[in-house]
Amino acid sequence: MTRVWEGVRRYCKTLHSVGLSFGLVFFVLSMSPSLLPRAWYLQGVATGISVATGYGIGVTVAWMIRKCGVEPTWSDRTKKIGWTVLAVLAVILVPLFLILGSWWQQIVRDLVEAPRANRANYLLVLLISVVVWFILLEAGRGLRYLTNKLTAVALRFVPREAAKVASLVVVFALAIFVVNGAFYNGLIAFANWSFSGADNDTPDGIKQPLIAERSGSPMSAEAWDSLGKEGRTFMGSGPSAEKIAAVTGRDAKQPIRVYAGRESSDSVNGVARRVVDELERTGGFDRGTLAVVTTTGRGWVNDDVASAFEYVQGGDTAIAAMQYSFLPSPLAFIADRETPMAAGRALFNAVYAKWIDLPLDKRPKLVVFGESLGSYGGQAAFAGEQDMTTRVDGALWSGTPNFTAQWQEITGSRDSGSLEAVPVIDGGRAIRFAAYPEDLELDAPWNHSRVVYWQHASDPIVWWSFDLLLNKPDWLAEPLGRDVDPGMRWMPLVTFWQVTLDMVFSADVPSGHGHNYGAEAADMWAQVLHPENWSQSDTDTVRGALTNNFQPTK
Structure with a gap:
């Protein structure tokens, strides 16, 4: 057990304080109401993605500030105070917004005439969100590691700046190949073949x-x-x-x-x-x-x-x-x-x-x-x-x-x-x-x-769009429909993932809604x-x- 805690402590030291601060803000925002009631496990996924997004933004902001030549040096005492304040805020805000989130979900359920859920399940949102955040964080670090390795190889043949650009191009090209290339087409063909077997059933x-x-x-x-x-x-x-x-x-x-x-x-x-x-x-x-x-x-x-x-x-x-x-x-x-x-x-x-x-x-x-x-x-x-x-x-x-x-x-x-x-x-x-x-x-x-x-x-099928990432849609700027929580607000990045997760069970609400x-x-x-x-x-x-x-x- 001592080794486990020592490993956790070492891992926590690798985390960025600014990234964690932004992640906490996005945790709070992710608990706000959306179009439809979400099961606690879907809320956990939405929150985990939001926290990872906030963490990434925080780290990027800190990196940009350093690139602008601003590199403040903090004393150990100041750092300790900063971490203490962040920890206290987390201890207060995380349980508070878990409670508020569960309450907001009950309001949404009433609006779409769905049965109320056990609010105690919302305690598991924190666990799932941490797991999702960890997976996405390590995936991001893995891409960074791959890019650095490719840069090191390219440095043998070209100057440093050209090597960095070349490594990014290679990683990007691999992503395009997976998302929209032969691999993707083959995956769709395989999925069609796989699901054809399930087409033989009769209700x-x-x-x-x-x-x-x-x-x-x-x-x-x-x-x-x-x-x-x-x-x-x-x-x-x-x-x-x-x-x-x-x-x-x-x-x-x-x-x-x-x-x-x-x-x-x-x-x-x-x-x-x-x-x-x-x-x-x-x-x-x-x-x-x-x-x-x-x-x-x-x-x-x-x-x-x-x-x-x-x-x-x-x-x-x-x-x-x-x-x-x-x-x-x-x-x-x-x-x-x-x-x-x-x-x-x-x-x-x-x-x-x-x-x-x-x-x-x-x-x-x-x-x-x-x-x-x-x-x-x-x-x-x-x-x-x-x-x-x-x-x-x-x-x-x-x-x-x-x-x-x-x-x-x-x-x-x-x-x-x-x-x-x-x-x-x-x-x-x-x-x-x-x-x-x-x-x-x-x-x-x-x-x-x-x-x-x-x-x-x-x-959510009608309103889901990639534009939700960075643009406030008219339907959220107008008076909301009578089965939408009046407290729903557009938030950059967060609303996109909320509506995305709303789609999963969008048909599993009473007729006339979703x-x-x-x-x-x-x-x-x-x-x-x-x-x-x-x-x-x-x-x-x-x-x-x-x-x-x-x-x-x-």
């Missing part, structure tokens, strides 16, 4: 459909086993004609759902063509409304959104979807942003090419929808706002990621005085944003072709489709049916 309660209106049925050219886990879930779910009639009190048709799995073809274009073949087989082009949906990751479709569409249209519908990847949504969100766009374009263009050839009086209404990566990929089928409103009769985009180019362009063109969280575009004549159904009620008339961007103020878009899809579709003789009472009935019978899963 409990999901059975192969026996009706012609579904892909994967005995009458379908798409084998049940080829649809993938999410495809089988989608084909085995949803309301029947009888259920729709019972809920709405009106005659209904059996909704059509068609789907093709990733393994059905060697390319996304090939998978899209198989989906169109299924639409033709089932008579999808003869229905009143045809929806093209771009899925997320492994092919997930929000069944609340799909079912609400079918209820509102009385089952006189067809939904076309496809799987384009084996990667889970969180991994695809980070690692593969090209395939969702390619899939969104491939499926819409394949359906549109067939649809546009139909006689004008025989064409069904054409709508599009998607959530998260599905919204991102689906919007890639259009050149912009005008192209989208010209080519489709309606759209419902839910939880659109912040990096979606079309979303950025539309949000950036919002009317003066409107909020970034719920922007108003050209008075709301074609495009409207909503966190809640009432946000769709604007004074301006709404065109026949209606586009809705559905985004919660507390959804990245969980549920029964209010009935309200959104009623506004987008504006069916004849449809009342708010009808919408309320459908929303009630969704709330009682369907649980969104990813």
Whole structure:
């Protein structure tokens, strides 16, 4: 034990006092509230990253001051006083803000209607944050060691300054190779192969459909086993004609759902063509409304959104979807942003090419929808706002990621005085944003072709951006949404990591908050489709049916 403590003491002597001071400040800031409640272990990770960031900034500031020729010499007594003050501050501030942090988290839980957590678990935040900080600190020291070694080798051939630059270039090039080179591409291919095995499962309660209106049925050219886990879930779910009639009190048709799995073809274009073949087989082009949906990751479709569409249209519908990847949504969100766009374009263009050839009086209404990566990929089928409103009769985009180019362009063109969280575009004549159904009620008339961007103020998928590192976004400068803690503030570097960690369990909050878009899809579709003789009472009935019978899963 004596050796252990002696080792700890020696290691502590290697730490920089200015770095520790900045680290303590960032520890305090990291405990402030963010968009969603965080589990204690995620808070520990966020805090550890923040402390490491603060430590790095402190060390860098001290280095820059020395480079400017300012090198104060402190007496041993002054150093001892300084370390004592730092230790006392740490003893006071660390437990104080652990307590405040746990309290703030309870407030956030109340705002998003999540159950309260055991505040005692927050004591473990300190342990995890120290471990994370230590790992990141040693990783940084390792890079410094590698750079110094490369510099020493280069000094044999070139002058010192050139050697330092050359070593930095080599380390940087290695990082680029890992992040965006052949190694990265190989890793994605391996991940796709690895996760393809998990695609063979079928959730409990999901059975192969026996009706012609579904892909994967005995009458379908798409084998049940080829649809993938999410495809089988989608084909085995949803309301029947009888259920729709019972809920709405009106005659209904059996909704059509068609789907093709990733393994059905060697390319996304090939998978899209198989989906169109299924639409033709089932008579999808003869229905009143045809929806093209771009899925997320492994092919997930929000069944609340799909079912609400079918209820509102009385089952006189067809939904076309496809799987384009084996990667889970969180991994695809980070690692593969090209395939969702390619899939969104491939499926819409394949359906549109067939649809546009139909006689004008025989064409069904054409709508599009998607959530998260599905919204991102689906919007890639259009050149912009005008192209989208010209080519489709309606759209419902839910939880659109912040990096979606079309979303950025539309949000950036919002009317003066409107909020970034719920922007108003050209008075709301074609495009409207909503966190809640009432946000769709604007004074301006709404065109026949209606586009809705559905985004919660507390959804980190919508608001996460690298810009959070150094720039205060408008949505944090404006009045915050009603499910966001009024105490949330933007802090350089810290807020970025807080929102990043918020994304991990962003769908594991009650519907209507975070990245969980549920029964209010009935309200959104009623506004987008504006069916004849449809009342708010009808919408309320459908929303009630969704709330009682369907649980969104990813």
